[in-house]
Amino acid sequence: MLKTSRGLVLSTLKYNDEFIIADVFTQTDGRVSFMVRVPKSSRQRGALRLFQPLTLIEVDWQPRASARLLRPRGVRPDGLLTSIPFDPYKTTIALFLAEFLRYALAQQPADATLYEYLATSVQWLDASSSGYANFHLVFLLRLSRFLGFYPNLEGFDGRACYFDMQAARFCASAPLHGHYLEPADAARLPLLMRMRFETMGVFKFSHDERDRMLDFINNYYRLHLPDFPALKSLDVLRQVFA
Template sequence: MLIKTRGIVLNYLKYRETSIIARIYTEQRGVQSYIVNGVRRAKPPGRIALFQPFTLLDLVAYVSPRGGLTRLSEFRCAYPFRTIPYDIRKSSVLLFLSEVVSRSVREEEPNPELFAFLHDSLLTYDAQTEQHENFALLFLLHLAGYLGFGPESGREITEQVAFATDVNQASTARPTVLRFQEFEHHFGELLHQPAQPTIPNGRVRRELLGILLRYYQLHVEGLGDIRSLDVLSEVLSE
């Protein structure tokens, strides 16, 4: 059986000499893994680029009644990004967010609202030419709502993180009470006044991302460390 569906690439693994196993969030069937043959050959060039994280695809995929690993019959880029591949900040943000989504979204069933959020957010981000420095924070705050633990206030985030004792935290010192109050204020702005945040600089923005990731670790089992955060921190450094 074949189905046509839109998909958002999460990641891929090399498979044999020229193929990959691509993990894709599909509109019709949730998270699915597909064998894609021959995309790592030298010719035709560029096909492996279609499976970079968060690429938007139109797919024709095989469906097995027993579930499990199947193959793609056809695939093509649904929307070539116009700004993201040429902006190191944007591409680093997407690498980071794709890792969070890949570890957080696991259901092998359709979720039209979540798919629309991911799809439309990527299109919006690609179209933005300015004032997109808070995109990662806003994206993660909204994603938490679709995953079932969306905060209603900044205090909800900071209190849970401040009192958590079972999260694998970085070796840096725990923020002071005054710092948590500052974080609470900024998260509150992002939640309720996203067009008018007062985050002063990249350093504070990186700290907010760290706090928000700890919040995710409390709610997403096995989230672990997000390796691309270090890359993003370097790119967003002052």
């Protein structure tokens, strides 16, 4: 029986001259890998734009229990992105987040609420005209709620305290292990947690502060998700927003 689902493209990889492999996080089945035929004519190759990172699609396929790679029967845009593919700043954010999500969602089962968060976040970034410099920070911190390690604010009382990255909570003294934020950096975390896409433009982080929070989030995920690697796109993101 043919299955249809909305999906968010995470990555593509050339398999050979005839096929690419596209990793897609679907609304109904979680992460699914598709083997997509590369059109022979240059006119038809425009269809491959549907498999650019963070593109929202609707895809049909025939489920096969033992298959690791599936062949899509049909692919359609699920809303067109009008600025992310053409704005160099947004494109850089999209490439970074797509690589990040590829690993963060590697073992994530289907979750319709999570998918809706991903899709509406991408749509917000595409529609925004300004005030999105902190988008990737807010997006990834809020994503951690779905993955089970959202920071606990219970121990934060406004005074100088540490943030225990391993236990995901604030504490009065430095943990014995080395995975924690010093009070100066820990104090920025509640501010970041209060941000929403609609209001984050009001909050101003310096380049150094944004870099330090990015390092924290990257290390935080690597601590909580086994096999989360160093990301190739991280340095590119730093350079573009330097």
